[in-house]
Amino acid sequence: MLVYAGPDLRQVAGDVLLRAILRSDLAPVPQTVEIMVRDDPDFRAQWAVGQIIAAGRDGARFKIVKSGVDGEAGLIQDDRKLGAIAVTGLLESCAPIASPLQRAVIRQGATLGGIYRACGANVRIEQDFVVPRFCAFTGDVPSLSIPIALQEEGAAMTYKAGRLSFRRLADLSAQEPIAELPDATDRSEQSEFKEMLAVPFAFSAAPDGSIIFGRRESGRAAFYSPRTDQRVLNNLSAVLIRRRKLRAEFSGDIMAGDCLKVAGKSLIVITAAHVFDSTGTAPEQYSLYWLGEYVR
Structure with a gap:
């Protein structure tokens, strides 16, 4: 996985990058990144809170919201103990959605995209629809209010190739699968009893x-x-219920909201985590998927 950092967003060298997880979710902040690199005092400033990094094949930009240094990370090189820096970043264009509002956002008969921008986001919106009413007061966190509006409309947010879409769950369920994965399920779950209580x-x-x-x-x-x-x-009562979690070959182009076929059944990607990890005996790349079924 490609990761870029520093004032001019240069590619992070492979011997410096220890782990990178690019996560795509059906959430108000649709992408996050978690990165671990070897600690170098000369470059600590580029991993500080508030700095911008980029990751993935699209070079999406992320704002660092959490950064920490582990002086004894268990890394050994030439009989020397090495430290590591671990950071978490939110998609830069949507990061304001996760912060408390400094002014109230109250709309009636407005598009959800317009509401999203009014809450501080700056992102290109491809598909949109109108919601009857929306209220988020000063001090409220929009990432908690927006899911309520989405649920009332039976919809979800998707983000791919730099474009945000607000889409009905029924439309997500009706789309054609973009890939078929082998039935090597790490975990599956089916419980009507839990569904009756949870939904x-x-x-x-x-x-x-x-x-x-x-x-x-x-x-x-x-x-x-x-x-x-x-x-x-x-x-x-219209929701996506998680049915499977599985690990597959690295496919950085598959994002939350895509449809995959597993064991002959079409399921919606709720979360996709694309992982690069060189902390083990040999570097590896893979993708983890949490897959759901549309239930109403």
Whole structure:
């Protein structure tokens, strides 16, 4: 995996880079990176909090939000103990979404992309839709408020090749798989009992005082959602449920929101972690996928 650092974003040498994990998620900050490098006092400044680094085949830029030095990282070279620096970075264009707002963002009948930008992001948006209302007050963290709006619309955020899209879960589920992976599952899970407890149906009161329900025929637990119409009540029960976690060959172009076929079944990538690791006996690269099924 290519990693770039320093004022002019030069490529980090292979003997300096110990580990890099580029993570893609269906989350308000859609990409993060975790990097470990050999400690060199002359270059510590480029790994400080607030510095910009780049990683991956697209050269996505990340803002370092956490940095630490381990003087005894267990690394040995020529009978010398070496330290390491470990940093965590958030996608630079979306990093403000993870910080408390300095002013309230309240919108009605606005696009989710416009709301996202109003919360501080600066990113190209490819697909978008309108949400009835959105509220995030001063001191609120938008990365906690935006998922609520997405859930009410039965949607998720995807980020690929520098472009952000807000897409319906139903559309993600309907897309064609971009790759087929062997059924070498590290872990799989299926539990209707857990689903009934974890994914409730919602109910509310209509303007005439009658009670309206989401998909209560599912047999799930229930919760009350005030001033919610039938469409949103139905969306509140539409989710991606994790079915598999597996390790595969390194494929840095597969991101969260893509569709993969495993054992003849199409599943949506909830999280993709692309890993380079040279801390073992030999360097290795691989990808980890958390895969989900659309349930409503």
